Amino acid sequence: MQLIRGLQNLHNFHHECVATIGNFDGLHIGHQAILLRLKESAALLNLPTCVIIFEPQPREFFNPETAPIRLTRLREKLELLQQAGIDYVLCLHFNKRLRQLSADDFVQQILVQGLHVKHLQIGDDFRFGCDRSGDFAFLQQQGECFGFTVEPTGTIELDGVRVSSTRVRDALAQSDFALAQRLLGRPYSITGRVLYGQQLGRTINAPTANVQLKRHKAPVCGVFLIKATLVNGKVIPGVANLGVRPSVKSDGKAHLEVHLLDFSGNLYGQPLHVEFLQKIRDEKRFASLAELQEAIAADIAYGRYHWQHFHTL
Template identity: 65%
Template sequence: MQLVRGLHNLRPQHRGCVATIGNFDGVHRGHQAILMRLRERAAELSLPSCVVIFEPQPREFFTPDTAPPRLARLRDKLELFAAEGVDRVLCLAFNPRLRELSAEAFVRQVLIDGLGVRHLEVGDDFRFGCDRAGDFAFLQRAGAAAGFTVEAATTIEVDGRRVSSTRVREALADGDFPQAQRLLGRHYVIDGRVLHGQKLARQLGWPTANVQLKRVRAPFSGVYLVSAYVDGRKWPGVANIGTRPSVDGDGRAHLEVHLLNFAGDLYGKRMRVAFHHKLRNERRFASLDELKAAIAADVAAAQVYWLGAPLQ
């Protein structure tokens, strides 16, 4: 899969494609349906498929303090796109210049002059351009004039409701990981490199891997039963994700994972953490002794859970 960063990096060989546009946060089952249709139309027209995304996501640009926490970083999205068979991703920097682009200019510069789109798959509620003036009807008219077709993506429902990134966040925040799995079509995972931390958990007798999040906020917080993938091997474990209120910190979200019966050096390795069950909320403890006792209870619960139920 090819990644193109910005319109200025588009070349003549990039013209002529079947495209879709959106945030694709989490690449859930609704997104997967769009990408499946994108592949089908690309095959019918013998053209490459292209996904157009934005960094940061528009709401992160307009209201960074209240934008919803991300389900997936850019790296995660690219890996998921590749797994879905996408040929090319155009990542546009969402900045003041792009924000001021009219709907007409966006279609001309991005879709026509930039990508030479022959077919476009978008949701029927898709809005774009300055002040969100462009919509599905506008794209249909623009496509008819410029020679590309436009099709509305099929809505995917679970339990009679549309699958959305918002629903996934709600399920994760509620600790309803079976529901999140149904909406995503897979376990929710966080992937990151293991970094050096304060090593407080090691001092308390329960060494943890400090997994790099690369995000200010996480979509949920608390203590969870997890399975972690390191060097192609799966390990059962327990994890805390949150701001660590019992430890003086920077206010950012952190992910710390204790692997059961693991001995070895994890620093610098990539760890993929899948979440299965919530044990408790994150809380502030009055002393390190209380924190140590709580961690011991969490690890004991994880040992009982994983010994009684094999990893799926």
């Protein structure tokens, strides 16, 4: 898969293609249906696929404080798109210039002149352009003018309710990881590189891997039973704390700290893939280091006892 960053790099794109546009946050089963149809159309036309995404996501640009919490950061999204078999990703920097681009100019500059789109696959609720006039009817009319076809992807439902990134966030907020997995088509996970932390865990006999989040907020918060996949593919159970760490010196940002059961080794600098299995408890502030140590010991004992259940599923 090839990543094209920004409009300025489209001059190097000399292919015709089939394309889709959206945030694709979480890449849930609704998004996957769009990508499947996109690849089917690409196969019929013998053309490569291209997914157009925005960074930051539009709602993050307009209202960063109230924008939805991301399910996947950019790197995770790109990895999922690569796994889905997409050929190209065009990542557009959503800034004042792009915000002011009309639907007409978006079609002509990006879809026609930039990507040479021959077929466009869109979600059933897709709209774009500074005037929000870029809907399915508009695209059909533009396609007739510029020689590309447009197809909407029907709503994907689960248990009679539309699948959406918002619904995934709601499931995670309620720690319903079974529902989140059904909506995502895979377990909810976070992948990040292991960094040096405060080393507090080592002093209380519970060493942790400090996993880089690269986000201020996460869609889950608390203490969880997890399974981690190392760079060599080895899977190890563990207990993770994801939150602002109120019992230690906090910077107010979310941190993911993972204690792997019965593991010793150096993970610094390596990527760690963390799947969330079950919530153990909410994050809380402890009055003393001794209370914190006692709670962590209880969390580890819980994780060790309950891991066998998930291991045999």
